[in-house]
Amino acid sequence: AEVGLIEATGPTGGEMCRVGTAAVDYSTGLACAAGIAFALLGRHKTGRGQRLDLSLFDVGVHLMSHWITNHGLTGEDPVRMGTGNSILFPLRVFETRTKPIYIAGTNDPFWKILCKALGCEEWLADPRFATNEGRVTHRAILKPMMEQHFAEHTCEALLEVLLPAGMPCSAVQKVSDLMDNEHAKARGSIIEYDYPGLGPIKAAANPMKLSDAPLEVRRLAPRIGEHTIDSTPADVARRPALSDDRDHAITPPQLPQPPEAAGDDGVQVLVDGIDLVLRTGVACVAPAVGETGDHVGRPSCDQGEPGIIRIAEAAPGDHHRERRLDVRHDRHDATQVGPRRPDPLDRAA
Numbered sequence: 001a002e003v004g005l006i007e008a009t010g011p012t013g014g015e016m017c018r019v020g021t022a023a024v025d026y027s028t029g030l031a032c033a034a035g036i037a038f039a040l041l042g043r044h045k046t047g048r049g050q051r052l053d054l055s056l057f058d059v060g061v062h063l064m065s066h067w068i069t070n071h072g073l074t075g076e077d078p079v080r081m082g083t084g085n086s087i088l089f090p091l092r093v094f095e096t097r098t099k100p101i102y103i104a105g106t107n108d109p110f111w112k113i114l115c116k117a118l119g120c121e122e123w124l125a126d127p128r129f130a131t132n133e134g135r136v137t138h139r140a141i142l143k144p145m146m147e148q149h150f151a152e153h154t155c156e157a158l159l160e161v162l163l164p165a166g167m168p169c170s171a172v173q174k175v176s177d178l179m180d181n182e183h184a185k186a187r188g189s190i191i192e193y194d195y196p197g198l199g200p201i202k203a204a205a206n207p208m209k210l211s212d213a214p215l216e217v218r219r220l221a222p223r224i225g226e227h228t229i230d231s232t233p234a235d236v237a238r239r240p241a242l243s244d245d246r247d248h249a250i251t252p253p254q255l256p257q258p259p260e261a262a263g264d265d266g267v268q269v270l271v272d273g274i275d276l277v278l279r280t281g282v283a284c285v286a287p288a289v290g291e292t293g294d295h296v297g298r299p300s301c302d303q304g305e306p307g308i309i310r311i312a313e314a315a316p317g318d319h320h321r322e323r324r325l326d327v328r329h330d331r332h333d334a335t336q337v338g339p340r341r342p343d344p345l346d347r348a349a
Helices: 023-046 056-063 065-074 108-118 121-125 132-137 139-151 155-165 175-179 182-187 226-230 344-348
Strands: 091-094 101-104 169-171 190-195 199-204 266-271 274-279 283-285 300-302 308-312 322-326
Touching: 023 056, 056 065, 091 139, 101 155, 108 121, 108 132, 108 155, 121 139, 132 139, 155 169
Parallel strands: 283 308
Antiparallel strands: 091 101, 101 169, 190 199, 266 274, 308 322
């Protein structure tokens, strides 16, 4: 709503509508994945980490990019036009004898392909429709002509001539149609896996397909309390195994053995291969990775909760945002928390 997407969406002259999926949320997740990859690549080259600042608002603004450019040029706000577009034509859904078809005539070359594939040379010869600007200006004349033509044919027959010609178009599908779509099957776009207590679950696959990293489901969506246990490792060793209401045991992970003491007044903690000598009785919070490149991984300490050591982004490669070590009872209670995950860039080096 805040970036103008809802206000720009809806039927011609009708009520504004929410987009039919969580477009901003999903796009933010994809942008986050790309940002992490860029940061890892930068760290591999420079040895410095960096903070990724990503917001739903910024991603939403990015999704409105062509409307922002159009407003900067014309001062005009988007006009709600249903499946159509106020600055491009034909870019809309047309009804056919069977099911609707979406035509993406986003430029003049596509317009020529469309007219020739449909056998409508008279549209191509009309100077009023020769350019996108002309087609937008004379939309009221051209639109009924196209609607009549499409209504006389089936969607399937239209696709048979348009797709081989290179025209961007598609039948308008329902989700139930998508589940049996041959292209989706060939691409592995929909996956199925077993989830404890629910059985077979279908979901959208990761759209990023890497040649050396075949798609696989390594971890299911967390059950209640699953990650709570993982995120408090200092207490996990003292907890019994828990069970949820589906009778699937949740077993606390095993912690590494305590490290050697680092003298009478400190505790040695190994984090990502870096020895950190921390004093008991203070709270130590390491700088974020890359925050100050000359002491990445070295904690800066100030007075805090007695006996609690917090390690936040202590070294490149950490996979816990914050780690909490309890050394109130005995310095040997402080252990390495969460080993570093293997970094494929390390192998490449």
